[in-house]
Amino acid sequence: MTLPRIVIERCHYLARCSQDAGAITRPFATDAMRCANELAGEWMREAGMAVRRDNVGNLIGRFEGIGDATLLLGSHLDSIRDAGKYDGPLGVNVAIAAVQRLHDQGRRLPFAIEVLGFADEEGLRFGSTYLGSRATAGTFDRADLDRVDADGVTMREAISAFGGDPDHLEDDRWQGGRLLGYCEVHIEQGPVLEERDLPVGVVSGIAAQERYSITFRGVAGHAGTVPMDRRHDALVAASLFIETAEGYAQWHEGLVATVGQLTVRPGAANVIPGEVTLTLDVRHAIDDELAVASSSLLAIASDIGKHRGIGVTTTKVSEHRAVRCDPLLVSLMSRAIADSGIPVAALASGAGHDAVAMSELTEVAMLFVRCKRGVSHNPAESVTTEDVAVAIDVLTRFLELLAAPTSA
Amino acid sequence: MTLPRIVIERCHYLARCSQDAGAITRPFATDAMRCANELAGEWMREAGMAVRRDNVGNLIGRFEGIGDATLLLGSHLDSIRDAGKYDGPLGVNVAIAAVQRLHDQGRRLPFAIEVLGFADEEGLRFGSTYLGSRATAGTFDRADLDRVDADGVTMREAISAFGGDPDHLEDDRWQGGRLLGYCEVHIEQGPVLEERDLPVGVVSGIAAQERYSITFRGVAGHAGTVPMDRRHDALVAASLFIETAEGYAQWHEGLVATVGQLTVRPGAANVIPGEVTLTLDVRHAIDDELAVASSSLLAIASDIGKHRGIGVTTTKVSEHRAVRCDPLLVSLMSRAIADSGIPVAALASGAGHDAVAMSELTEVAMLFVRCKRGVSHNPAESVTTEDVAVAIDVLTRFLELLAAPTSA
Numbered sequence: 001m002t003l004p005r006i007v008i009e010r011c012h013y014l015a016r017c018s019q020d021a022g023a024i025t026r027p028f029a030t031d032a033m034r035c036a037n038e039l040a041g042e043w044m045r046e047a048g049m050a051v052r053r054d055n056v057g058n059l060i061g062r063f064e065g066i067g068d069a070t071l072l073l074g075s076h077l078d079s080i081r082d083a084g085k086y087d088g089p090l091g092v093n094v095a096i097a098a099v100q101r102l103h104d105q106g107r108r109l110p111f112a113i114e115v116l117g118f119a120d121e122e123g124l125r126f127g128s129t130y131l132g133s134r135a136t137a138g139t140f141d142r143a144d145l146d147r148v149d150a151d152g153v154t155m156r157e158a159i160s161a162f163g164g165d166p167d168h169l170e171d172d173r174w175q176g177g178r179l180l181g182y183c184e185v186h187i188e189q190g191p192v193l194e195e196r197d198l199p200v201g202v203v204s205g206i207a208a209q210e211r212y213s214i215t216f217r218g219v220a221g222h223a224g225t226v227p228m229d230r231r232h233d234a235l236v237a238a239s240l241f242i243e244t245a246e247g248y249a250q251w252h253e254g255l256v257a258t259v260g261q262l263t264v265r266p267g268a269a270n271v272i273p274g275e276v277t278l279t280l281d282v283r284h285a286i287d288d289e290l291a292v293a294s295s296s297l298l299a300i301a302s303d304i305g306k307h308r309g310i311g312v313t314t315t316k317v318s319e320h321r322a323v324r325c326d327p328l329l330v331s332l333m334s335r336a337i338a339d340s341g342i343p344v345a346a347l348a349s350g351a352g353h354d355a356v357a358m359s360e361l362t363e364v365a366m367l368f369v370r371c372k373r374g375v376s377h378n379p380a381e382s383v384t385t386e387d388v389a390v391a392i393d394v395l396t397r398f399l400e401l402l403a404a405p406t407s408a
Numbered sequence: 409m410t411l412p413r414i415v416i417e418r419c420h421y422l423a424r425c426s427q428d429a430g431a432i433t434r435p436f437a438t439d440a441m442r443c444a445n446e447l448a449g450e451w452m453r454e455a456g457m458a459v460r461r462d463n464v465g466n467l468i469g470r471f472e473g474i475g476d477a478t479l480l481l482g483s484h485l486d487s488i489r490d491a492g493k494y495d496g497p498l499g500v501n502v503a504i505a506a507v508q509r510l511h512d513q514g515r516r517l518p519f520a521i522e523v524l525g526f527a528d529e530e531g532l533r534f535g536s537t538y539l540g541s542r543a544t545a546g547t548f549d550r551a552d553l554d555r556v557d558a559d560g561v562t563m564r565e566a567i568s569a570f571g572g573d574p575d576h577l578e579d580d581r582w583q584g585g586r587l588l589g590y591c592e593v594h595i596e597q598g599p600v601l602e603e604r605d606l607p608v609g610v611v612s613g614i615a616a617q618e619r620y621s622i623t624f625r626g627v628a629g630h631a632g633t634v635p636m637d638r639r640h641d642a643l644v645a646a647s648l649f650i651e652t653a654e655g656y657a658q659w660h661e662g663l664v665a666t667v668g669q670l671t672v673r674p675g676a677a678n679v680i681p682g683e684v685t686l687t688l689d690v691r692h693a694i695d696d697e698l699a700v701a702s703s704s705l706l707a708i709a710s711d712i713g714k715h716r717g718i719g720v721t722t723t724k725v726s727e728h729r730a731v732r733c734d735p736l737l738v739s740l741m742s743r744a745i746a747d748s749g750i751p752v753a754a755l756a757s758g759a760g761h762d763a764v765a766m767s768e769l770t771e772v773a774m775l776f777v778r779c780k781r782g783v784s785h786n787p788a789e790s791v792t793t794e795d796v797a798v799a800i801d802v803l804t805r806f807l808e809l810l811a812a813p814t815s816a
Contacts, residue, residue, distance in 0.1 A: 190633030223666035224758030225598030239647035260630035279677035350632030
């Protein structure tokens with residue numbers, strides 16, 4: 001069986017490590033994650049790696065090199081609820097496959113490779129993203145240990161029960177000497193590669209992102225008795241905002257703005273909505289552009305409120321700055337793509353990835369793999385064996401170029 | 409103590425009959441309703457009435473007259489969750505007060521009066537409105553008996569447990585001979601009387617009403633990776649509809665259109681909404697106007713969907729035709745208002761009332777009482793003792809006019 005086929009099969013095997021029957025749901029520090037770590041650990045050993053885990057629960061396979069430097073590869077092994085098979089596992093398995101190829105050829109590179117299977121990127125269980133990679137990067141926030149899951153279990157308890165020591169998470173920070181960088185293979189989760197008919201693309205950077213909670217407070221009232229011109233309908237105000245936000249984003253190149261959650265109170269068919277709370281997610285590859293867009297959108301919400309006698313309050317829920325992929329790593333990845341006979345396309349990533357957290361530790365790069373119709377966070381996630389073959393080839397070539405950049 | 413003050417106090421007493429501590433929640437066939445029926449039954453007896461209950465749980469007090477005809481008065485004793493004190497109880501207590509005045513004066517009218525305290529108008533427990541008045545009108549739908557409440561109790565079981573016989577609900581139909589009509593006093597639940605500085609107004613009719621469930625089906629996707637021009641965002645389409653529906657209603661005199669419930673799926677901050685379901689409530693005093701408005705609004709929803717590549721499905725959830733109040737009763741009520749020294753204002757009721765169900769049995773009329781800021785379905789419901797005094801006077805005068813219409 002060929003390596004690309006093996007990678008696909010392994011993603012299918014991992015899909016069986018789930019806490020839900022009939023769906024893929026693999027939260028942090030659960031039996032489903034233990035199952036995934038055991039499988040991936042076995043595959044790492046087969047590829048000649050020494051396997052260990054750290055306190056937070058990351059799986060780490062080390063393939064020794066000749067020199068003292070280390071290159072980090074990897075992605076995450078946890079999943080959202082009712083996930084697809086490839087978001088996360090593909091990157092871990094392509095990295096293992098590239099090491100397997102070196103191992104099969106009996107080759108050693110002038111640097112060690114560590115393949116990381118991060119314990120929590122999606123944050124399904126505790127609502128806290130990049131848990132695994134933040135531990136590796138040394139930016140784990142100890143306050144997160146007090147978070148509780150839906151069953152009232154604290155993160156501290158969950159880490160202990162999973163076999164880690166929550167009091168020594170700072171030991172998880174990578175400390176193996178000189179780092180060459182972190183490189184992550186991931187499905188694109190968007191439609192761009194498919195539209196350009198390309199199997200892979202190099203990522204130029206990861207978009208800056210801000211998330212807000214916006215509440216519109218109007219006056220609830222009887223749907224039959226309050227005339228239209230007397231209403232302060234919170235949902236109509238919110239609707240105006242949603243529509244305007246879409247228009248604003250459409251007119252600003254590279255900007256995406258999404259209202260993904262919305263709740264209406266009191267939420268009865270015969271009551272005029274008194275209060276609406278919604279989320280606004282805004283992203284742009286350039287920090288300054290994002291800042292301008294966010295403040296404009298919040299001002300629009302506020303103006304709509306003023307115009308309609310509706311109170312508007314906004315809270316910033318989260319933010320992260322744009323991450324620029326390392327120019328040297330990007331140029332090597334681009335050459336690796338070109339050397340594989342594929343036109344080089346550079347994409348900005350609108351989604352966050354472990355590379356965001358890892359950028360605090362070292363230089364980062366990413367290779368995107370085409371996914372069917374751009375669908376992700378969905379059981380319908382799909383990649384082809386042919387595209388996986390290209391990804392393995394490109395990553396292998398990237399390792400060769402990094403090993404001998406001047407001669408390549 | 410004056411009668412108006414007693415009426416207000418009795419509404420406060422009834423507020424203590426609740427299944428929630430600290431809030432008024434009085435669902436059909438519960439201990440809270442038993443409490444309300446016991447109190448109101450006592451007040452009816454004090455006013456010289458013979459008191460009974462029927463199978464569905466309506467409380468009925470009969471004040472005998474001289475002739476063979478009967479006039480029905482009343483309103484409902486059940487409530488929504490976290491209700492106000494006056495929606496329903498005010499009408500029952502004003503009716504009892506008017507009878508009390510006759511009783512105190514030792515007067516008998518040429519017709520009997522029956523005061524009805526309906527067992528369920530709001531439909532909180534079983535999602536079925538006008539349960540009590542439909543039983544009285546003989547239009548109770550036996551299929552409703554299989555409805556279950558949130559605890560899995562069927563309506564049939566609830567009626568039995570409350571002391572009624574669910575197999576003989578047809579006996580609840582009013583069968584006491586010639587009827588003069590049904591007259592209901594109720595808070596306005598809207599701001600019109602307050603704006604016109606009037607304590608009461610006569611109702612010309614009850615608006616026709618249609619309720620729809622509309623679903624917008626787009627394509628869910630990652631909020632960071634799908635460019636704006638590739639999206640089929642169900643919530644943006646729904647927002648366009650909500651805004652357009654408001655505009656449409658504003659430009660059509662007498663029309664109200666409300667989207668009161670809205671749910672987004674999957675409903676995550678970082679996922680483009682794939683599906684939105686909302687309710688549309690449309691009302692107009694004229695059946696034909698409502699029909700035109702509803703079909704226009706549904707066509708707008710459909711057009712928005714076509715324009716945006718979003719599937720739109722609509723389901724009619726409920727409808728009732730406009731109810732015209734009886735011209736004779738309306739003219740007597742108008743004279744009673746004028747005789748009380750109040751300018752006569754005729755209002756269409758946008759809210760449904762027991763009078764809707766009762767119109768299947770007999771002629772109906774309604775008297776609206778001003779409520780503070782038009783607030784209803786809310787603990788902040790408020791009426792003044794002065795306005796209640798006017799309502800009692802007007803209802804008393806109405807009874808006199810009905811007793812001797814030619815001489816009055």
